[in-house]
Amino acid sequence: MSFFEILKLVFPLFLIVLMLYGVLLFVKKYQFKGSKLSTENLRIITTLMLMPKKYLSVVKVNDKVLILGLSEQNITLLKEMSAEELNLTDDSNFQNNPNFLEVFKKMIRQ
Known part of the structure; x- marks a missing residue:
């Protein structure tokens, strides 16, 4: 060669x-530079597995708290509340990833 x-x-x-x-x-x-929503404004408070690949999740976005139903196919908004109603304005309350039942009971009392 x-x-x-x-x-x-x-x-x-x-x-x-x-x-x-x-x-x-x-x-x-x-x-693409990505979303303008920073991660400091978005926080997953807690998640509960209902069945395989199906979850309930409590998410805090800015001053709103969202309860989301998550599955493999879609995401469904179940309820939207303000963080002030649930006393979630101070993030120090949820530093250790609280139990889902604690957060859910707090929401039910309202």
Whole structure:
């Protein structure tokens, strides 16, 4: 195998790698920046598994508390309340991931 034949094999490979690198730089430059909702405004308070792949979840978004039904196919909003109604304005109350029943009993009392 001569040098010219080796060059004919390596040069297209080098061009393909160079083009892939250019695409990577282009995607990095113009990539989707994501949601404007920061993670400090979104918090999962607790989650309860009802059946395999079916959950009830209590989520705090800004000053609202949402009870969500989660399954493999969809997410359903079951109830929406303000955080002030549930005394969830202070995050120090729920630092240790509270029990679902504690949060649910608090919501039922309202």
